[in-house]
Amino acid sequence: MQNKQKDILSGLQQAVEKKDNRMVMSLLDGMHPADIADILEKLEIDQIVYILRLLPDEVEADVITELDEDLQEEILDKLSPEEISEIVEELQTDEAADLLSELPPEQKQEVITSIDDIEHAKDIVDLLRYDEDTAGGLMGKELVQVNENWNILRAVGEMRKQAENMPQVHTIYVVDDDNKLKGRLSLKRLLTTSTKAAIKDVYNPNIHYVHVSDHARDVANLMQKYNLFVVPVVDDFGHLVGQITLDDVMDYVQEEAEKDFQMVAGLADEVEPDDTIKNMMKARLPWLIVALLGGFLSVVVLNGFSEALTKYATLFFFTPLIAATAGNVGVQSSAIVVQALAKGSFQGSILKRLLKEIVLSFFNGLVLAILLLLIGKLFLGHILQGFDLMMAVTVAISLIVVIINASLVGTFVPLILDKYGIDPAVATGPFITTSNDIIGLFLFFSIAKIILGF
Amino acid sequence: MQNKQKDILSGLQQAVEKKDNRMVMSLLDGMHPADIADILEKLEIDQIVYILRLLPDEVEADVITELDEDLQEEILDKLSPEEISEIVEELQTDEAADLLSELPPEQKQEVITSIDDIEHAKDIVDLLRYDEDTAGGLMGKELVQVNENWNILRAVGEMRKQAENMPQVHTIYVVDDDNKLKGRLSLKRLLTTSTKAAIKDVYNPNIHYVHVSDHARDVANLMQKYNLFVVPVVDDFGHLVGQITLDDVMDYVQEEAEKDFQMVAGLADEVEPDDTIKNMMKARLPWLIVALLGGFLSVVVLNGFSEALTKYATLFFFTPLIAATAGNVGVQSSAIVVQALAKGSFQGSILKRLLKEIVLSFFNGLVLAILLLLIGKLFLGHILQGFDLMMAVTVAISLIVVIINASLVGTFVPLILDKYGIDPAVATGPFITTSNDIIGLFLFFSIAKIILGF
Numbered sequence: 010m011q012n013k014q015k016d017i018l019s020g021l022q023q024a025v026e027k028k029d030n031r032m033v034m035s036l037l038d039g040m041h042p043a044d045i046a047d048i049l050e051k052l053e054i055d056q057i058v059y060i061l062r063l064l065p066d067e068v069e070a071d072v073i074t075e076l077d078e079d080l081q082e083e084i085l086d087k088l089s090p091e092e093i094s095e096i097v098e099e100l101q102t103d104e105a106a107d108l109l110s111e112l113p114p115e116q117k118q119e120v121i122t123s124i125d126d127i128e129h130a131k132d133i134v135d136l137l138r139y140d141e142d143t144a145g146g147l148m149g150k151e152l153v154q155v156n157e158n159w160n161i162l163r164a165v166g167e168m169r170k171q172a173e174n175m176p177q178v179h180t181i182y183v184v185d186d187d188n189k190l191k192g193r194l195s196l197k198r199l200l201t202t203s204t205k206a207a208i209k210d211v212y213n214p215n216i217h218y219v220h221v222s223d224h225a226r227d228v229a230n231l232m233q234k235y236n237l238f239v240v241p242v243v244d245d246f247g248h249l250v251g252q253i254t255l256d257d258v259m260d261y262v263q264e265e266a267e268k269d270f271q272m273v274a275g276l277a278d279e280v281e282p283d284d285t286i287k288n289m290m291k292a293r294l295p296w297l298i299v300a301l302l303g304g305f306l307s308v309v310v311l312n313g314f315s316e317a318l319t320k321y322a323t324l325f326f327f328t329p330l331i332a333a334t335a336g337n338v339g340v341q342s343s344a345i346v347v348q349a350l351a352k353g354s355f356q357g358s359i360l361k362r363l364l365k366e367i368v369l370s371f372f373n374g375l376v377l378a379i380l381l382l383l384i385g386k387l388f389l390g391h392i393l394q395g396f397d398l399m400m401a402v403t404v405a406i407s408l409i410v411v412i413i414n415a416s417l418v419g420t421f422v423p424l425i426l427d428k429y430g431i432d433p434a435v436a437t438g439p440f441i442t443t444s445n446d447i448i449g450l451f452l453f454f455s456i457a458k459i460i461l462g463f
Numbered sequence: 464m465q466n467k468q469k470d471i472l473s474g475l476q477q478a479v480e481k482k483d484n485r486m487v488m489s490l491l492d493g494m495h496p497a498d499i500a501d502i503l504e505k506l507e508i509d510q511i512v513y514i515l516r517l518l519p520d521e522v523e524a525d526v527i528t529e530l531d532e533d534l535q536e537e538i539l540d541k542l543s544p545e546e547i548s549e550i551v552e553e554l555q556t557d558e559a560a561d562l563l564s565e566l567p568p569e570q571k572q573e574v575i576t577s578i579d580d581i582e583h584a585k586d587i588v589d590l591l592r593y594d595e596d597t598a599g600g601l602m603g604k605e606l607v608q609v610n611e612n613w614n615i616l617r618a619v620g621e622m623r624k625q626a627e628n629m630p631q632v633h634t635i636y637v638v639d640d641d642n643k644l645k646g647r648l649s650l651k652r653l654l655t656t657s658t659k660a661a662i663k664d665v666y667n668p669n670i671h672y673v674h675v676s677d678h679a680r681d682v683a684n685l686m687q688k689y690n691l692f693v694v695p696v697v698d699d700f701g702h703l704v705g706q707i708t709l710d711d712v713m714d715y716v717q718e719e720a721e722k723d724f725q726m727v728a729g730l731a732d733e734v735e736p737d738d739t740i741k742n743m744m745k746a747r748l749p750w751l752i753v754a755l756l757g758g759f760l761s762v763v764v765l766n767g768f769s770e771a772l773t774k775y776a777t778l779f780f781f782t783p784l785i786a787a788t789a790g791n792v793g794v795q796s797s798a799i800v801v802q803a804l805a806k807g808s809f810q811g812s813i814l815k816r817l818l819k820e821i822v823l824s825f826f827n828g829l830v831l832a833i834l835l836l837l838i839g840k841l842f843l844g845h846i847l848q849g850f851d852l853m854m855a856v857t858v859a860i861s862l863i864v865v866i867i868n869a870s871l872v873g874t875f876v877p878l879i880l881d882k883y884g885i886d887p888a889v890a891t892g893p894f895i896t897t898s899n900d901i902i903g904l905f906l907f908f909s910i911a912k913i914i915l916g917f
Contacts, residue, residue, distance in 0.1 A: 169654075178650070197626070233710070233713065254692075255713065256690050259716065266716075266724070269720075270727060270802060274799075275794060275795050275798075276799070280799055281808055293792075294827055296791065296795075298831065301784065301834060304781075307783040308780045308781060308843065312847055318776050322772050322776070323766075325780075325782070326761075329758060329765070330755065330758025330759065330761060333757070333761075333900055340728050340729060341728055341751075344728030345736055348735075349735055354735055354737075372744060373748055373751060380752065394769070450783060
């Protein structure tokens with residue numbers, strides 16, 4: 010498979026160079042658009058555009074939607090508004106809206122006015138109004154709907170017309186004369202009922218639906234909870250305005266999961282191993298700089314306790330241990346909160362949650378403190394100068410305090426961010442580690458100052 | 464909604480206490496099994512079992528599959544093999560197999576022999592053979608298939624029978640006399656072709672399929688790439704043995720994403736904010752202990768350079784900065800590798816990848832080193848005793864070396880783990896941070912020793 014792909018790739022490069030259009034077409038003949046996209050992604054932008062222009066509009070459209078977003082933008086940049094509108098005509102409304110949303114406003118307008126099919130253009134304009142993180146942003150306008158006042162015979166006829174341009178029909182929606190969603194009609198029912206029966210007598214009024222402005226996250230949770238492959242979308246008046254399919258939701262869920270994973274790993278941007286060095290730096294450097302600035306603060310904190318150097322220099326050997334523990338605990342706490350927020354399973358008061366963290370952290374801290382005293386007695390005492398019982402107790406008590414503090418910060422910060430509409434996952438990565446490092450070290454040396462007195 | 468749930472919950476508690484079975488039933492009447500499950504999860508185990516026994520078998524079965532796995536196990540523990548087999552009879556084969564896999568071997572055997580429907584029992588036994596991370600572990604045996612030698616009329620009749628126990632029909636598969644997968648039949652084609660036409664003349668032979676032993680991750684990537692809602696599964700001989708639906712794959716993808724997220728956050732187990740303190744400790748303490756042990760190693764490393772204390776004590780103020788940078792870079796590198804491995808997009812040789820990391824890290828390090836020199840000159844120089852140009856250069860050079868090293872470790876370790884069949888995400892959390900802390904500090908002081916000479 011890999012080898013076949015390579016053969017096609019080099020064949021394509023040669024064919025494009027020789028402008029052998031027949032060769033290009035025969036190499037790509039019968040391939041799935043997603044596979045064509047995979048191969049095109051390895052070519053230069055001009056080669057890609059050359060090949061895309063050779064493909065039938067329908068295939069070209071499908072291939073473009075499968076490409077990486079950055080690449081899509083580059084390609085759109087090279088195409089005329091007329092060419093883009095021909096592609097858009099071939100796309101489902103939700104894909105068309107996604108593609109158009111990447112264009113600058115003026116060009117977007119130009120493309121839309123070039124679309125021949127007025128209804129299609131209207132649907133796309135409607136979709137462009139919604140935020141991409143809402144049900145409206147996920148939905149497509151294509152669906153199959155029948156009026157409750159029709160009979161089965163008429164419904165089947167209308168359905169066939171509606172289904173013509175749809176890749177797959179999942180559900181038949183039932184609406185009233187005012188286009189308000191009433192329920193759904195099962196295929197089984199449709200096949201087993203007299204053709205004269207009125208839809209209103211046979212449809213199923215139990216139907217899960219979402220509102221256009223519902224958050225995409227809630228749509229995903231609903232579909233997952235009730236195992237829905239498709240969910241209808243209604244507006245403020247209960248009108249049926251679109252439907253969301255599980256594949257779109259899955260893409261959304263996966264993208265969000267990837268973003269969260271990158272955030273906790275301190276990556277500012279989506280990156281893949283084969284990205285350019287420049288893109289890699291853009292993703293990785295910002296958080297490293299944040300952490301470095303935090304590092305300077307910890308230098309200042311430690312410098313503030315430099316009197317300890319003369320009598321209790323060994324304390325400074327424990328700074329990585331204290332800082333790492335504080336950082337780890339903070340990330341753990343924030344990750345639990347962020348994941349619960351994403352799943353919509355965060356319940357109960359913040360205060361109760363913080364109290365629980367304190368109890369939990371106390372026990373975790375106690376275990377680590379005992380471990381520290383044991384290892385200190387058995388091992389560290391022999392090799393560390395000046396590591397006596399008092400210093401061991403100092404480190405042990407600090408560990409408990411630092412862990413409690415870090416877990417409170419790790420719990421509190423993402424909740425506050427979420428409350429103010431900022432993605433709480435920001436607080437899972439280097440940000441929470443670094444702040445906990447600094448606070449942790451400050452607490453450690455303050456406790457040491459009180460106990461040991463320097 | 465929340466309030467209504469609370470009312471039902473307290474109503475249920477009272478009804479169960481008074482053994483008012485009618486009240487229980489009327490409270491839960493018409494509710495979706497997933498909603499019933501949500502409410503039951505807030506009750507005591509004995510109350511849950513009491514209520515489940517009152518529900519009709521079909522509802523009981525659906526509710527149980529919606530419950531948390533730990534709770535499922537507790538419930539199965541309280542039910543007799545006969546009761547469990549009655550539940551299993553109501554479930555789809557894949558759900559039945561998932562449920563049974565939680566039972567101890569003997570009890571599992573007892574339940575299976577109590578199942579009345581022999582075919583259902585056989586299908587479940589077949590599914591229990593497969594690892595849960597494979598296509599076989601994800602698939603269900605329920606599907607609609609027609610023989611290529613039938614005509615449309617016969618096919619429709621057989622399909623109706625087959626579809627009776629299925630919640631939703633996504634695709635009609637076409638097989639030959641030997642049950643080998645040949646293709647699929649579109650509903651549209653079925654509705655628009657003469658009833659006398661032979662299936663073999665109208666079916667579509669282009670069909671994506673997976674092998675029973677394919678990894679679940681690859682199934683997910685395939686379905687996502689080609690936007691499939693369902694994919695058939697074949698065995699070594701090309702026989703059609705099951706199908707996988709997108710909702711099952713989505714659950715798998717989400718679980719994996721959650722696991723990766725937890726791993727990078729240093730959580731050893733799936734945890735939610737409302738878990739018990741004991742479960743929380745079980746999830747959080749292991750990695751904290753690993754990090755603490757690493758912390759001891761860093762104490763030993765620093766102690767090994769204690770001669771520096773007399774002349775270059777200020778160096779020790781930089782240990783959190785160096786350790787944090789090393790840790791962050793390591794996590795970034797490993798997270799990129801882990802994500803690429805999960806998406807199946809990791810390509811090219813390891814050596815090339817490592818070389819790229821070196822170049823990238825050199826530039827990242829350079830930026831941070833320059834920043835450090837600037838801030839050192841403008842700010843730190845004034846407040847830190849003994850922070851002269853030589854020390855600033857020492858820290859700056861160390862930063863570059865430490866960053867390069869951490870990125871190599873972060874890239875290499877997950878690749879090695881993956882090669883030996885260990886989940887590479889293990890290498891994204893505290894493990895990689897801690898090891899990079901220790902190595903980073905060792906490199907820092909070694910470089911300092913060479914440059915400053917102590």
